[in-house]
Amino acid sequence: MNESLKKExxxxxxxxxxxxxxxxxxxxxxFRSYSGIPIERVYTPLDIEGFDYLSHLGFPGxxxxxxxxxxxxxxxxxxxxxxxxxxxxxxxSNQRYKYLxxxxxxxxxxxxDLPTQMGYDSDNPLVSGEVGKVxxxxxxxxxxxxxxxGIPLDKVSTSMTINSTAAILLSMxxxxxxxxxxxxxxxxxxxxxDILKEYxxxxxxxxxxxxxxxxxxxxxxxxxxxxxxxxxxxxxxxHIREAGATAPQEIAFTLADGxxxxxxxxxxxxxxxxxxxxxxxxxxxHNNLLEEVAKFRAARRMxxxxxKERFGAKNPKSMMxxxxxxxxxxxxxxxxxxxxxxxxxxxxxxxxxxGTQSLHTNSRDEALSLPTEDSVRIALRTQQIxxxxxxxxxxxDPLAGSYFxxxxxxxxxxxxxxxxxxxDKMGGMIKAIEEGYVQKEIQDSAYQFQKEVEEKExxxxxxxEFKIEEDIKPKILKVDPEIERIQIxxxxxxxxxxxxxxxxxxxxxLKDKAKTDENLVPYIFDAVKAYATLGEISDVLRDVFGIxxxxxxx
Amino acid sequence: xxxxxxxxxxxxxxxxxxxxAKVIARALRDAxxxxxxTGLHQTPEQIVETAIQEDVDVIGLSILSxxxxxxxxxxxxxxxxxxxxxxxxxxxxxxxxxxxxxLESFGVKKIFTPGTSTREVIxxxxxxxxxxxx
Numbered sequence: 001m002n003e004s005l006k007k008e009x010x011x012x013x014x015x016x017x018x019x020x021x022x023x024x025x026x027x028x029x030x031f032r033s034y035s036g037i038p039i040e041r042v043y044t045p046l047d048i049e050g051f052d053y054l055s056h057l058g059f060p061g062x063x064x065x066x067x068x069x070x071x072x073x074x075x076x077x078x079x080x081x082x083x084x085x086x087x088x089x090x091x092x093s094n095q096r097y098k099y100l101x102x103x104x105x106x107x108x109x110x111x112x113d114l115p116t117q118m119g120y121d122s123d124n125p126l127v128s129g130e131v132g133k134v135x136x137x138x139x140x141x142x143x144x145x146x147x148x149x150g151i152p153l154d155k156v157s158t159s160m161t162i163n164s165t166a167a168i169l170l171s172m173x174x175x176x177x178x179x180x181x182x183x184x185x186x187x188x189x190x191x192x193x194d195i196l197k198e199y200x201x202x203x204x205x206x207x208x209x210x211x212x213x214x215x216x217x218x219x220x221x222x223x224x225x226x227x228x229x230x231x232x233x234x235x236x237x238x239h240i241r242e243a244g245a246t247a248p249q250e251i252a253f254t255l256a257d258g259x260x261x262x263x264x265x266x267x268x269x270x271x272x273x274x275x276x277x278x279x280x281x282x283x284x285x286h287n288n289l290l291e292e293v294a295k296f297r298a299a300r301r302m303x304x305x306x307x308k309e310r311f312g313a314k315n316p317k318s319m320m321x322x323x324x325x326x327x328x329x330x331x332x333x334x335x336x337x338x339x340x341x342x343x344x345x346x347x348x349x350x351x352x353x354x355g356t357q358s359l360h361t362n363s364r365d366e367a368l369s370l371p372t373e374d375s376v377r378i379a380l381r382t383q384q385i386x387x388x389x390x391x392x393x394x395x396x397d398p399l400a401g402s403y404f405x406x407x408x409x410x411x412x413x414x415x416x417x418x419x420x421x422x423x424d425k426m427g428g429m430i431k432a433i434e435e436g437y438v439q440k441e442i443q444d445s446a447y448q449f450q451k452e453v454e455e456k457e458x459x460x461x462x463x464x465e466f467k468i469e470e471d472i473k474p475k476i477l478k479v480d481p482e483i484e485r486i487q488i489x490x491x492x493x494x495x496x497x498x499x500x501x502x503x504x505x506x507x508x509x510l511k512d513k514a515k516t517d518e519n520l521v522p523y524i525f526d527a528v529k530a531y532a533t534l535g536e537i538s539d540v541l542r543d544v545f546g547i548x549x550x551x552x553x554x
Numbered sequence: 555x556x557x558x559x560x561x562x563x564x565x566x567x568x569x570x571x572x573x574x575a576k577v578i579a580r581a582l583r584d585a586x587x588x589x590x591x592t593g594l595h596q597t598p599e600q601i602v603e604t605a606i607q608e609d610v611d612v613i614g615l616s617i618l619s620x621x622x623x624x625x626x627x628x629x630x631x632x633x634x635x636x637x638x639x640x641x642x643x644x645x646x647x648x649x650x651x652x653x654x655x656x657l658e659s660f661g662v663k664k665i666f667t668p669g670t671s672t673r674e675v676i677x678x679x680x681x682x683x684x685x686x687x688x
Contacts, residue, residue: 114568129624203570334668552593
């Protein structure tokens, strides 16, 4: 059939096509995807030669999971609509969460401020000006009690964007559950807990890679035995993409991080099927709709192969790549900010067509400041319109079988494997990060992108084309500077009223244990329950583990 | 000009978003300037110390976390304290319109907001120093 098709295509090119193209040349000599992958004029079965439905796609909920991890996907239930939120004090964030839940949001996603993410208390002089800015400030269990006040932890699933201090925040969450009388096996949620991408792209690291990996595998082990429904990590390509990576780089580096976590857990003596089912992922959705859909499908197929073939997983759940998606903050423009609603819609659609398990849609004003409540509501409504009005969720993986989508899925997979092979040859991801290889690849892509925008090889509506004179003064949300003072006062109050002997003893035990191979989670849990602060616990570990020095180059 | 413009690109505070800082650093370097990039998580003290040690003409501060007002102010105060207020300071990042006059009142010369091309930054610096350094 391919021979005759090839002939037919040549005939079409030399007749029907030629007639038109001679008179009306195409817009460009070369068409490329957002990531630079060449795009052909038209795709036919010739572009997916060797395509085998059962081995390449299979059925939804079955290996290699190209079509999705559940057999019914959104016919069963929609993705979790989960807006990342949090700012100021625990009390204000608690009110925002209750508002979001009342508006039909189905899961919480906690944004912590940078001091909380980097293991500093609010009264540390290093963090002056940062308290409560990009998320909620949490210094101790006392703040966490306020944050979840009136929110029963067995009724929500909670995602926490927390990495180097993940064990502390998880311990606080467990302590709240205890106080609410909820058993750990009813807790559902995710901690990001992905340190490798912090070194690569996001920057909230504290300790060097080795002790950081130990904390992560301690969490894997602890959770698999105590909090069975908790996602112990969210292996994140999101920030790698935001930093400038292409779509194939995003999934390649993320899956290479995933491989590193699996290897670390295996070398700790864990059984692959004991922890792998709780690994989850987090990807970015950009504007290039079809490339993004292909990316999600390629990632799923690759992870299934990695788990089955490389790590010998037996449990199908270990092979399923479940992921959260967030729309791309870096694509939002400060110019004509309402246009961002449209960008977010396309990106959200890509995530849904790509089979995401949960989704955050960005707000239109994020290139200007923290989002206002109005903007957050529109962002959530965007998801609801896709869910209830677009019809897209009514069938599983609706774009499968498109010659273009399948060819693109194959192409992205191929490029990503090439990166993974290269990283393997370099001695693994930690090596590749320490040598700056991954960061350099991403920086090159980011710089290339910027040059193309400036040379108008890429058009960004409202930025380098279709500009208007405008006075951008939208209503924006500002965090009250008083928050820092209030938070510091609370913290100092706490340090007076808690049992300081118990704190000291818990911290000294933690320090001793940090020097051994013992799992640290139970000791961090004890310290948290004694109301040791996040900064105190982090300082103990800094003393033992040291801190990470960034490799700088431009 | 008898020597190339020396620029320090710095990331004050805890913010980890360095895509813009790195793109700017590279664009300025490609435009012929000598560029030093501090890396993440710099205190104002560290930034000012590096600037003086490296004898730079320009400091570019990049911040997307919303903590720009106190951090920029501290950098400017320290520069004055050390008698280095002749160093041109510009900034970039997610900075609301309303905050720009506040930053300028500290002595920050120019704020570039999202969507600015690297060309604009280069032209701004070239124009500023067209009559040599003072």
